[in-house]
């Protein structure tokens with residue numbers, strides 16, 4: 001059994017536990033990351049370092065319209081690269097669109113894939129780079145480590161602060177044949193370079209800022225309390241929680257606040273790296289059905305379920321939830337462990353209030369008559385309960401959804 005010691009000194013803002021030396025920990029991140037206002041100006045030089053001559057930019061029509069795709073095209077062009085553009089990526093990217101994009105890449109003899117956008121564009125670019133050197137369709141690689149060959153060089157440029165896709169070896173898509181979400185997991189999905197440029201996130205509207213920022217918070221909280229967490233994941237996730245609590249309301253209130261955007265982009269990246277290394281939990285499990293049945297964004301679905309799952313989970317790890325409360329600015333000195341842990345839920349409700357998000361299912365037009373459907377949807381994701389700090393039965397799942405009405 002691992003010995004545990006929680007350091008509670010006010011001066012230490014990262015609380016470490018004593019780890020189990022025999023437990024194997026893995027740390028995953030992009031090979032290289034650039035972070036600064038204007039960092040995108042380096043992307044041509046970096047592409048050349050990767051040996052690229054022909055780059056395909058993978059993005060969505062919104063970013064073409066906003067002029068961001070043209071700006072990246074210009075920077076790559078000035079470095080002497082030939083540039084192609086695929087701006088047909090859709091939300092929850094359909095397999096047909098991804099395969100179409102992979103076809104453009106293969107037939108165009110491109111030697112660099114650059115993903116620009118939110119999670120859907122980055123996830124698509126990841127698998128398109130892999131499909132450059134592996135035959136067939138995205139649907140052929142669903143599952144864990146089924147990709148045989150490393151893909152083409154890959155650069156990822158997030159324009160939202162949320163998914164942390166640029167730091168993970170996961171991609172999610174919609175299989176057109178049965179209209180379900182499927183996942184590819186492979187080390188080859190990690191990029192050669194991630195470019196974090198907060199200027200590219202300045203025009204994200206408040207509601208999307210809130211949804212994506214809450215997704216990053218859920219990644220950090222779920223990873224921090226996961227039974228599969230690692231030293232790397234714990235350190236990164238607790239820091240990210242503190243940064244999101246402080247900077248998400250600022251980025252929501254004033255989109256042009258560059259420092260808030262900078263911190264949110266960094267926090268989302270740290271949360272992505274943390275969950276890539278330490279795993280997710282029941283929030284993502286119970287939120288899934290809200291996306292598929294009620295077409296809510298991934299971030300919104302997670303935000304709604306977060307405080308309810310946290311309330312349920314508290315007893316599974318009081319110390320860690322107390323640490324989360326402190327990281328989010330709550331005063332826990334002199335409180336009992338249970339009181340201190342419970343403050344983490346209060347802190348999440350305060351943050352959601354600040355960014356105008358309700359955690360009540362009824363506020364999104366979902367009727368309590370749908371409870372059985374929700375429970376069935378939640379139970380279908382039971383694999384995500386394994387790393388959760390408290391076990392869940394079907395009755396527990398029902399109780400959590402009921403508490404969300």
Ligand SMILES: [Fe+2]
Pocket residue numbers: 163215219284298302
């Ligand atoms: Fe997520």
